[in-house]
Amino acid sequence: xxxxxxxxxxxxxxxxxxxxxxxxxxxxxxxxxxxxxxxxxxxxxxxxxxxxxxxxxxxxxxxxxxxxxxxxxxxxxxxxxxxxxxxxxxxxxxxxxxxxxxxxxxxxxxxxxxxxxxxxxxxxxxxxxxxxxxxxxxxxxxxxxxxxxxxxxxxxxxxxxxxxxxxxxxxxxxxxxxxxxxxxxxxxxxxxxxxxxxxxxxxxxxxxxxxxxxxxxxxxxxxxxxxxxxxxxxxxxxxxxxx
Amino acid sequence: xxxxxxxxxxxxxxxxxxxxxxxxxxxxxxxxxxxxxxxxxxxxxxxxxxxxxxxxxxxxxxxxxxxxxxxxxxxxxxxxxxxxxxxxxxxxxxxxxxxxxxxxxxxxxxxxxxxxxxxxxxxxxxxxxxxxxxxxxxxxxxxxxxxxxxxxxxxxxxxxxxxxxxxxxxxxxxxxxxxxxxxxxxxxxxxxxxxxxxxxxxxxxxxxxxxxxxxxxxxxxxxxxxxxxxxxxxxxxxxxxxx
Numbered sequence: 420x421x422x423x424x425x426x427x428x429x430x431x432x433x434x435x436x437x438x439x440x441x442x443x444x445x446x447x448x449x450x451x452x453x454x455x456x457x458x459x460x461x462x463x464x465x466x467x468x469x470x471x472x473x474x475x476x477x478x479x480x481x482x483x484x485x486x487x488x489x490x491x492x493x494x495x496x497x498x499x500x501x502x503x504x505x506x507x508x509x510x511x512x513x514x515x516x517x518x519x520x521x522x523x524x525x526x527x528x529x530x531x532x533x534x535x536x537x538x539x540x541x542x543x544x545x546x547x548x549x550x551x552x553x554x555x556x557x558x559x560x561x562x563x564x565x566x567x568x569x570x571x572x573x574x575x576x577x578x579x580x581x582x583x584x585x586x587x588x589x590x591x592x593x594x595x596x597x598x599x600x601x602x603x604x605x606x607x608x609x610x611x612x613x614x615x616x617x618x619x620x621x622x623x624x625x626x627x628x629x630x631x632x633x634x635x636x637x638x639x640x641x642x643x644x645x646x647x648x649x650x651x652x653x654x655x656x657x658x659x660x661x662x
Numbered sequence: 663x664x665x666x667x668x669x670x671x672x673x674x675x676x677x678x679x680x681x682x683x684x685x686x687x688x689x690x691x692x693x694x695x696x697x698x699x700x701x702x703x704x705x706x707x708x709x710x711x712x713x714x715x716x717x718x719x720x721x722x723x724x725x726x727x728x729x730x731x732x733x734x735x736x737x738x739x740x741x742x743x744x745x746x747x748x749x750x751x752x753x754x755x756x757x758x759x760x761x762x763x764x765x766x767x768x769x770x771x772x773x774x775x776x777x778x779x780x781x782x783x784x785x786x787x788x789x790x791x792x793x794x795x796x797x798x799x800x801x802x803x804x805x806x807x808x809x810x811x812x813x814x815x816x817x818x819x820x821x822x823x824x825x826x827x828x829x830x831x832x833x834x835x836x837x838x839x840x841x842x843x844x845x846x847x848x849x850x851x852x853x854x855x856x857x858x859x860x861x862x863x864x865x866x867x868x869x870x871x872x873x874x875x876x877x878x879x880x881x882x883x884x885x886x887x888x889x890x891x892x893x894x895x896x897x898x899x900x901x902x903x904x905x
């Protein structure tokens with residue numbers, strides 16, 4: 420069944436569809452009486468029946484509403500140090516597919532790429548668009564936010580607040596990812612924090628540990644900076660029965 | 663410590679290094695007395711000490727030998743239907759990083775891209791090179807083979823022989839990936855089989871089930887054809903304590 424995100428909350432039994440969403444309906448050649456799904460981007464899917472054409476838009480009747488099945492039961496934020504080139508886009512697209520609720524980029528000591536604030540803002544717009552496209556394609560119920568933080572310290576301060584604050588390091592660690600995820604039997608918020616191409620500096624690991632993050636490893640293989648967050652996210656979703 | 667793969671098994675206490683490996687040593691400016699690691703590509707790492715320059719090559723003494731830490735305890739083969747564009751390269755690179763032992767491509771009913779045998783052979787050479795580079799970068803102990811099979815049936819016949827033969831489908835499935843992986847308490851060989859952009863045909867799912875494969879799902883989100891094998895592989899490695 421065709422599925423669209425709409426920008427606003429749906430509050431009545433009859434929905435007006437205009438703009439980009441109306442274009443979708445035209446492209447798909449949906450006819451009055453046919454059903455499709457509208458997602459409000461806040462975790463609810465509405466099954467709708469197309470009623471009639473109204474000028475440039477359409478009118479549809481809400482048949483039923485239910486929580487979006489694509490949303491995981493946990494709220495996992497992926498914190499990644501700025502990577503080189505277009506790896507940020509890969510990380511966003513695949514994190515959204517795999518169920519991340521938010522993606523945050525931050526600078527770190529060994530980051531090769533440290534764009535200035537102006538170029539961030541430009542990139543952030545593009546990144547948010549990639550998140551939206553990935554959310555649609557993968558049948559998510561919410562569009563994950565993409566954010567940029569100004570410092571490593573700001574990222575640790577935020578990431579460490581999660582119920583399960585995971586910090587990945589390729590050197591000596593305190594836990595394997597499975598050990599860390601097994602420290603608590605229940606948690607809702609999870610942070611997955613990974614470094615840049617050259618890895619984290621030992622001083623950054625110390626800061627993360629002092630802030631209460633769990634210094635964790637993902638086996639003996641060296642994962643690329645764009646592979647590590649996705650591998651960790653898959654493990655988190657698997658462990659919490661969201662795969 | 664620098665680490666190289668060598669083409670042949672190491673059988674003596676003194677190793678001759680020539681060709682591409684000797685180039686590596688030159689680039690890294692290693693000097694007599696310095697140590698480095700040689701991996702035989704068959705699962706063993708040798709710590710060596712550089713002895714002396716011999717013409718265009720080098721001579722090194724084997725100090726110690728141990729199983730390569732980067733090798734997982736299971737043998738997991740990733741079977742992926744031919745994807746479009748350069749996605750095959752992404753799948754190879756990241757499967758190798760995450761511990762796959764072999765990567766196999768095969769045609770499937772809804773494959774958009776079905777290159778002929780000649781262009782396969784050309785691609786296969788390039789794909790094997792990507793596997794080798796990823797194995798080096800991620801500190802694997804073996805270089806995974808990249809293979810191409812002529813039909814979906816050939817892929818199922820091979821994949822179904824594994825101790826844990828997983829077939830992923832986005833429609834109705836018999837197991838979640840966690841349920842499937844929990845069906846046995848011990849296994850060595852694992853198959854992870856995933857479809858093309860348009861998914862598998864229902865008739866292909868029937869054939870896979872009849873061959874004994876476990877028809878499994880990965881949650882309610884729709885994963886892209888290049889994301890699915892990597893997500894499944896991460897889950898397999900996590901479940902078998904290889905992360």
